[in-house]
Amino acid sequence: MSTTESANTHEFKTEIKELLHLIVHTLYSHKEIFLRELLSNASDALSKVQFEALTNDNLYDKDQPLEVKVSIDKDNKQLTIEDTGIGMTEAQLISQIGTIAHSGTKKFINELKENQDKAKNPELIGQFGVGFYSVFMVADKVTIETKSMEADAPAVRWESDGLGTYALSESERRKRGTAITLHLKEDESEFLEKYRIENLIKQYSNFLPFPVMMEEEKVNTPEALWRRNKSDITDEEYKEFYKQVGNAWDEPSHWEHFAADAPVQFTSVLYVPKSAPYEYYGQDQEHGLKLYVKRVFIQDDCKELVPKFMRFLKGVVESEDLPLNVSRESIQNDRVITKINKVLTKKFIDGLKKMAEKDGDKYQEFWKQFGRYIKEGVHGEMSLREKLLPLLRFYSTKQVDNPTVTLKSYAEGKVTDQKAIYYAVGESIEQLRRSPHLEFFTRNDIEVLLLTEPMDDLILNGLEPFEELKFINVESGDLELPEELKKEIEEPEVSEELTALKEKVTEVLTEKISKVRFSKALSDSPCRFYNESGGMSHNVRKMMFSGGGMAGMPGMPMKRDLELNPEHRFVKALSTRLENESIADQIKLLYHMANLLEGNVDDAQELAGLVLPLLR
Template sequence: MTVDAHKETLEFKAEVSQVLDLVIRSLYSNKEIFLRELISNASDAAEKLRFESLTDEQLLEDDPNLRVRVLVDKDAGTVTVSDNGIGISRQEMIDTIGSIASSGTRQFADALKAAQGAAEQGEAEQGQAAGEELIGQFGVGFYSSFIVADQVTVVSRRAGLTAEHGVRWQSDGHGSYTLENVEKPGRGTDVILHLREEEQEFLEPWRLRTIISKFSDHLAMPVEMVKEDFGGDEDEEKKDKDAEPEFEQVNRGTALWMRNKAEISDDDYKAFYKHISHDFDEPLTWAHNRVEGTNEYTALLYIPKRAPWDMWDRDQKHGVKLYVRRVFIMDEADKLMPHWLRFVKGVVDSDDLPLNVSREILQHNRKIDTIRGANTKRILSLLEGMAKDDPEKYQAFWNEFGRVLKEGPAEDYGNRERIGGLLRFATTHNDNDDQTVSLDAYIERMKEGQKDIYYITADSPAAARHSPHLEVFRKKGVEVLLLSDRVDEWLVTNLHEYKGKHLQSVTKGKLDLGDLADKEEQEKTEQAEKEHEDLLKRLKDSLGERVEAVRVSTRLVDSPACIVVGEHDMSANLARVLKAVGQEAPSMKPTLEVNLDHPLVRRLEAESDQGRFDDLGMIVLDQAILAEGGQLDDPSAFVGRLNKLMLNMFMSGA
């Protein structure tokens, strides 16, 4: 049959050439990674065909035994990684191989440059590790081929298409690639590496076998090579050169998660993690469990060392793969883990689910609900053990995934208390925002008579730490949690208490320190409100509808004023967060609290000229709003009043 070649030369998208150069330089000292990545991709392709063939047996054609093969041609100087999996169509070639990390190429390039910069400044090990991790995260493992090859050819045919729909992709990695239709009798993909002159070591079968045993022994998919004949020269001469080569399996080929844990080394677990996650870094920790009874399944779950680059992407996928009786069913089975644990990678293999299970079936399946609940508790136990036994390691985890964990109390009511125990916060008792404490540690050092856990939310660590609302707490030595992540507002809205201690915002309602309050101070405040009633009324009348009320503050020590909202109102910070993401926020009038001991407030009280009183009152309110991190409705009016006040002071010689 004649094939319309339809050959064309296409440019790589975005900054692919630059990225390829960075990939090669980043991984050059660990070149054998190329084979691990290509075998991993080939294995995935075969698994995907196995799944699709469950509903369409014709996809298997006359070749039902799925496998990956690694072939060497010393005369041609090539290594080929071949699979009989799902294959790739022409358009898929353009969409995937013709484009690196299409949703984040620039980010990837910038991040790799930073990793290279670290290496060039003497931090070679850190730079290499960062580069490897990024390559795994951005899904460009195929391009590691160019570490050892000066030309790469990919020949593929999608299962279900006829032989004339084969397609050949070829590139030297320098800016462009060619694409043409070819005839390919068998389905699947052949990746042919034309090795550089200096990489001839990879033409030795024993070298490739060693790499396969090292990186791919755990794969359930058979990885085959031509069986080596160690006979003499006479046997070699007797061989029929036209005979089909005999292949033998090189890897163990047993699903790692189904093996006895006692037989699996840490290196095996780490290698398997790199396969399923395409992460070049090792996992932080893992849990491997076999559950028997009414719902039988095996779960192997990993916690990565570093957050994936797309963790906050709306379209980010979960990392848990679903198998049913060792048959691969789907990637990103998002019902196997809750969304707030979306960073967890791993495998769940069920003995009870049907092989034709779909995402729709998973939505309403009690067995899946049971598995998800058990997986959640398993990860919580893993994290609790890490936090107790290795606080430094847990801190590293928290730095990467803490913001995601804070989503837990809102999404998982049943585990809210356990999640609360894993949270970490900066506080007023630590000078460094990177020094964090648990709620348990906070409770242990609460002041005698303190009933609540106090916190403040703000849009930055500095704004939280320097808020005027903290002045009385510093004076009394009472610790306050400093919350400055956007997710913190959602957290405290759903985590109302922890171990019987109420979480209380220091910016809401009339401050009630309970037994921490000084009775003399309380009496003094009550007396001051009566003595300065005229000032409070005059200031409220001047500010009008801008404020709900004006009252004497028990919060302030050094600042002239602050604003607060009602106990059950939305915080000013949450209102700003909602507006920043384009959502409506309810209009709220704050209460202005004034510090009667501050010179500016005393000056305000003594002002007889109503115009100057109004200007000074507005300045006091606007300053309180700015100190809270808010934005003024009319900044130019504030500047005008401030300039006017300063000019009057200069002219009067004050």
């Protein structure tokens, strides 16, 4: 009865024919997924028989080793996946294979049709058991030989070309379990290559709990490191696993291994690389962790598992609670994944806090590589801001060797009646140390944070006061200083000559300057730019609006506010030369000097034209 002639032919129902077509042509993004589906089904069958063996003394073929065998027959263009699992009776075969999605099929087909143009992966719960039919993406005929664990149940053979009918007959198989043989299509010969199959096994099914064998050799690694007890894992094992999951050649900086049972169950190993990845400006960088469900690989860069600012992490997350779409190629937008994200993020941040407290040097190395990501999180993740603020580290006028200043340590070192956390933004620490903006603060022993990344000003300017201290850029027109220090920077009464100079500077630089004022805040420098209106600093305005503009907007004129030091000899000398023919050029030099003191050059050709006559 095992011949085709004696087989009973069954015809799929009309909606199942339609479903088969959709599965083969629209459901899966990558056709090699069929192997993952078959190995996952085999693993499930082995788990079931393993459980039955605990209580069922009449289990058929009880002494068989629990394993999966994958074999290739190049001559006949066949690929076979065989397990020693629970097997199936004829009724079970018809129920589990012969009728796909026997309840809700119509609804499933309609939803699949609606989604196929929107995305490769329709968001449908994987309750229909359709994974087996992915084989018809690569095979034009499939044969199943299965023997149930029930001793008196005959073995069954199932065969179909996936076009509308399947045939059932008695099988000559005597071993418990199931063998699925794919008769591959002419253009699918890649799946007859041993290296290709081995790579797919390692990619998708490496951590199945049972051995996957090829030519008497085990291909997979049944023991998933993240499922083991932390105390049983050596540092070397963690480092080797990092190289495997992170596709890396070096060692990680450190790692966090933790499990959670509430509010959601999952296990994970997170790694921090030694160096930050190189990212192109504006590039949508791939990020995320490897996602496994029941040890089966689902997704390589699962963005939903961590916030974007944690995209530098490598590692693995596994959960048995995750709902998948019907093709099991990606997760659904579900509360479970949101909960995992929250727990992962909290545990990782807590781990960084512990590192900072227990090993300051190690945290310094982390900060130098990944500090910009933490600042990105402070800026973009409002719900995490309070947790991330203690992780921030800064250089300052009192600490220029290493970025060790915290917001808390800054607040503890404030002067009497200080109302703000002051910061300066520039291209380098060396340039900032010589900035005229710092002269007043250095003279009065007020610490200033030194920032060198373009977004720093935008980030700090958007923060709520820390311990009642506002964040103020030192170029601001209103520094909200302690009462006894305000008088030092109030605009002083000056001579008629200096008043006339102020008017002349305003006239000559009308295209470049909005306002001119005198101040005694400066001690060594003749001038500086300041920001009269406060709010968005010049640094941020320049970054967002200069050049080609922002979001297609034309470049905005970058007028500055200029502050003059009435005690500086160059300024005093200018006030005596107002009738001199070269006064306009000398005032322009004053403007360029303010730029140079900030580390910038505006209109290099004009500057060169002003300097050359002086050299002559």
